[in-house]
Amino acid sequence: MEDNNKNALYCSHCGALIDEEDDYEEVNGEIVCTDCFERHTTTCDRCGETIWTDDSYGDEYTTLCHHCYENHYTRCSCCDTLIHEDDAAGISYVKDDKVTIFKKPKPAHKIHFNEPNGTKAVMGHTRLATQGDKKHNFNNHPFSGHADKEFAFAHNGVLWNDKDLRKEGVIPTSYIDTDSYIGVQLIEKQGKLDFDSLQYMAETVEGNFTFTMLDQYNSLYIIKGSNPMYLLHFETIGLYVYASTETIMKKALKQLGLHKFESKRVDTEEGDILRIDRSGKITRSQFEPRIYRSKYLSWYDDDCSSYYNIHEEILLEYCGCYGVDSTDVELLLDYGYTCDEIEDMLADHRLLHEALRDVKYMYGEDIYEGCYGGAF
Known part of the structure; x- marks a missing residue:
């Protein structure tokens, strides 16, 4: 009997004896009975780590472990809303005919940017790191490039053939790990x-x-792929402003006071190449967009011809970085929400929760519960 007590397993949470034939789980190296595991643990929406429910640092829509909360999120100082922080930020501008780049591995709101007087153009970027350690500042945007002229380079999106291009010898290896940097190398080539x-x-x-x-x-080039781009022209004050989405643009203009001026949207479509010179003249060219077959199929469609476009697929691939389940993104796409609208929801989980609730109501409880399982 004494030997049996030495080999006995006890739940670290409730203290119950776990019989030899009973299953058990481990949480942070501690043995937990299946009942406590089901009742008192949850999963971090960002990294997938199992944590105690009482140790969640998120909100009613988002579950976060302490590490992800401290390193990737902050809270609004006014309303306490949970906000996903960008991992790095930077700007570029021209000073004395030379491209200057200032960037830091910090969220944009924690960096104080100063551009010199007389600057004609400023290009900015906030980064959510998917490849390349943000702590190494050379992995962050903008990147410096040299061809027949100096240039700064920024990218919104994810590229997945960087390793293939290096393996095939199309571009050389580099100490910069970010997938985006292959764009600089291809231009330099x-x-x-x-x-x-x-x-x-x-x-x-x-x-x-x-x-x-x-x-x-001071010429700005825009290469419009499948990722969003919102470009405005303020003709009366001689200004162009761009952002990834209309929602981000509206918030920025209101904060800067530019919403008071009349503006007109400059149309851009996938495959467009724009050049805006220092006098504001726009010239255009085009490239041929690639067509990709998606590995994701619609939940309601057994026909293998069904597919998502590349922008939709990338949302499905990387929504987890925002603590959002890909099945919820599938639901919103299939219901008819645009990629721009869903991108706004990824940044604001309150909007996401409201949209999922409405779609759940429209589709019906049984369909939603059977096919989708977001953490909201």
């Missing part, structure tokens, strides 16, 4: 920054993207 080299770059990379570049002569 052409030895020039113009519409031809940008077309070559855009048609060589695989993934979802919108690229922006600022050269040393």
Whole structure:
């Protein structure tokens, strides 16, 4: 009997004896009975780690472990809303005919940016790291490039053939681990920054993207792939402003006071290449967008011809970085929400929760519960 007591297992949470034939789980190295595991543990929406329910640092819509909360989220100082922080931020501008880049491995709201007087153009970027350690500042945007002129390079999206291009010898290996950097290397390989080299770059990379570049002569280039781009022209004050989505644009304009001025949207479509020179003149070219077959099929469709476009697929791939289940994104896409709308929801879980609740009501409880399982 004494030997049996030495070998006995007890739940670290409730103290119950776990029989030899009973299953058990481990949480942070501690043995837990299945009843306590089901009743008192949950999963971090960002990293997938099992944690105690009482140790969740999220809100009613998002479950977070302490590490993810401390390193990737913050709270609004006014209303206490949970906010996903970007991992790094940077700007580029031209000073004395030279491209200057200032970037830090910190969220944008924690960095104080100062551009010199007389600056004609500023290109900014906030990063959610998916490849390349943000702590190494050389992995963060914007990147510096050199062809027939100096330029700064930024990318919104994810590229997935960077390793293949290096393995095939198309571009050399680099100490910069970020997938986006292959765009710089492909332009540098052409030895020039113009519409031809940008077309070559855009048609060589695989993934979802919108690229922006600022050269040393204050010309801004926009390569519109499947990722969103919202560009406005304020003709009366001689200003162009761009952002990834309309929602982000409206918030920024209101904060800057620019919402008081009349503006007109500049249309951009996938495959467009734009160049805005220092005088505000726009010239255009095009590239041929790639068509990808998605590995995701609609939940209601057994027909293998069903597929998502590349922007939709990338949302499904990386929504987990925001603590959102891909099945919930599938539901919203199938219901008819656009990628831009869903991107806004990823940044604001209150909007996401409201949309899922409405879709759940429209589809019916049984369909939703049987096919989808978000943590909201």
